[in-house]
Amino acid sequence: MNPEVGTIIDLSVMKIAGGVNEHGAAFAQGTIGLIASVLSMAAKEYDRGADIRFAENADLRALFGAIAGTVSDAGLKAKLEAAAASKDESLRISVLNANNYDLRRLLTEAMVFAEDHDLHDAQSRIWTVLKAAAARRLVQLGP
Amino acid sequence: MNELSEKLQAYLRTRLGAPDLTVSGLARIPGGASRETYRFRARSGGTERGLILRRDPPASLIETERSSEYRAYEAFHGLGLPVPAPVVLELDPAPLERPFFIMEEIENCATGVILSPDPYGVHREAVGRQFFTVLGKIASVDPRDVGLSVFDGETDIHDTAMHEVARWEKVILEDEVEPQPIARAAIRWLKRNPPAPAQKISVVHGDYRTGNFLFDDKGTIRAILDWEMAHLGDPLEDLGWALDPLWAGGDPAHPGGMIARADAIALWEKTSGLKAEPKALYWWEIFASLKGAAIWISAAREYAQGRNIDPINAFSGWFCLAFHNKVLADRLGETP
Numbered sequence: 471m472n473p474e475v476g477t478i479i480d481l482s483v484m485k486i487a488g489g490v491n492e493h494g495a496a497f498a499q500g501t502i503g504l505i506a507s508v509l510s511m512a513a514k515e516y517d518r519g520a521d522i523r524f525a526e527n528a529d530l531r532a533l534f535g536a537i538a539g540t541v542s543d544a545g546l547k548a549k550l551e552a553a554a555a556s557k558d559e560s561l562r563i564s565v566l567n568a569n570n571y572d573l574r575r576l577l578t579e580a581m582v583f584a585e586d587h588d589l590h591d592a593q594s595r596i597w598t599v600l601k602a603a604a605a606r607r608l609v610q611l612g613p
Numbered sequence: 614m615n616e617l618s619e620k621l622q623a624y625l626r627t628r629l630g631a632p633d634l635t636v637s638g639l640a641r642i643p644g645g646a647s648r649e650t651y652r653f654r655a656r657s658g659g660t661e662r663g664l665i666l667r668r669d670p671p672a673s674l675i676e677t678e679r680s681s682e683y684r685a686y687e688a689f690h691g692l693g694l695p696v697p698a699p700v701v702l703e704l705d706p707a708p709l710e711r712p713f714f715i716m717e718e719i720e721n722c723a724t725g726v727i728l729s730p731d732p733y734g735v736h737r738e739a740v741g742r743q744f745f746t747v748l749g750k751i752a753s754v755d756p757r758d759v760g761l762s763v764f765d766g767e768t769d770i771h772d773t774a775m776h777e778v779a780r781w782e783k784v785i786l787e788d789e790v791e792p793q794p795i796a797r798a799a800i801r802w803l804k805r806n807p808p809a810p811a812q813k814i815s816v817v818h819g820d821y822r823t824g825n826f827l828f829d830d831k832g833t834i835r836a837i838l839d840w841e842m843a844h845l846g847d848p849l850e851d852l853g854w855a856l857d858p859l860w861a862g863g864d865p866a867h868p869g870g871m872i873a874r875a876d877a878i879a880l881w882e883k884t885s886g887l888k889a890e891p892k893a894l895y896w897w898e899i900f901a902s903l904k905g906a907a908i909w910i911s912a913a914r915e916y917a918q919g920r921n922i923d924p925i926n927a928f929s930g931w932f933c934l935a936f937h938n939k940v941l942a943d944r945l946g947e948t949p
Binding site (some may be wrong): 471472473474477478481482484485489495498500501504505507508511515567570571574576577578581582585597598600601603604605607608609611 | 794795925
């Protein structure tokens with residue numbers, strides 16, 4: 471999720487501290503309303519951020535373990551097996567993100583291979599994981 | 614009077630040859646992150662009118678040809694469509710620090726609020742019918758007839774779809790700050806499943822949706838706004854964008870929170886004289902969500918890197934990108 475929670479809080483504070491009223495009341499009202507919305511989203515992300523990343527990383531590792539055997543390319547197969555065996559060493563967002571970005575890069579590599587080689591079962595498994603990940607990351611507005 | 618107001622007054626006095634012109638009430642209004650939008654009053658020769666100033670921001674979210682938006686306003690206002698009258702285009706940054714243009718203000722109107730479950734209330738049927746009828750009229754226009762034969766975009770009916778994919782793929786590749794497997798899968802799908810050639814080349818508004826037009830208290834659409842992404846291309850592109858679930862307030866069966874989807878498409882077909890062939894329209898709807906994702910990826914980057922800390926960019930990078938990733942995953946997951 472970019473920008474990250476810390477960035478949103480920092481830049482929201484900067485925006486407020488810098489004064490949002492210099493362009494008139496209508497613009498200030500709109501800006502304050504949006505800042506309120508993103509801070510509210512940030513509050514929710516603070517609570518769920520580690521959980522959705524941890525769950526997505528676990529799903530991706532399980533996926534890689536499940537499809538590695540169907541991949542004929544030895545290099546890619548080895549990368550999938552290594553990723554499947556990897557772990558999140560910490561629940562810090564920065565650590566989970568770094569691992570998640572590596573896993574998602576590898577996912578794109580695996581998707582391209584599956585598409586190019588008509589690996590329908592692998593594609594189906596991949597989309598199941600992607601749909602779940604997208605649903606998990608959906609942002610709910612309001613309380 | 615602030616500095617911008619003084620500069621604007623001085624500029625207009627010279628540009629319009631009106632030494633008595635006075636500017637008052639200059640105030641910025643919400644109007645997207647790609648242009649700064651201000652409302653002001655100009656008085657000269659005993660008459661006063663409301664005007665809108667659209668100025669380039671210090672860092673632009675999506676790079677667009679500066680004169681394109683103004684030329685689109687000129688073209689479609691001239692046809693009698695509900696489009697504000699353009700007044701002045703200034704590409705020289707000297708007068709107001711950045712390029713800008715000025716158009717008439719359409720007063721006493723409202724915009725539909727994106728994400729609202731019922732943005733038009735009792736006017737939803739009337740607004741919806743006008744919305745898709747006007748879009749059909751835009752699609753029906755021959756760009757050569759309105760002076761837009763040389764314009765941003767692609768003029769070959771066989772190439773316009775891939776031209777647009779390439780455009781937004783470039784944005785994603787340049788601006789993604791974290792891996793985007795769904796967007797990249799969508800790009801591959803779009804390339805592997807090209808739509809039928811465009812039925813014609815039209816002027817594509819580029820951002821035709823709820824929130825980008827004004828309607829009055831009688832439910833009459835008075836102004837189609839935000840032509841900054843206008844270009845030549847397949848008219849189905851605008852229809853796909855207008856039908857996108859993000860603008861539907863949670864009810865994709867009623868695009869834009871207006872009329873039923875089937876009625877919307879039928880009105881567009883009737884007015885444009887074109888067919889919304891389902892397979893081609895589906896491709897353009899996938900494209901619409903991919904284009905949205907590209908814009909939100911760009912917004913997130915601009916914000917995260919501190920180049921444009923308008924909170925709309927943070928909102929877009931979170932809410933809108935997550936929404937479009939979900940739409941794309943659900944749709945492509947059914948037809949990989």
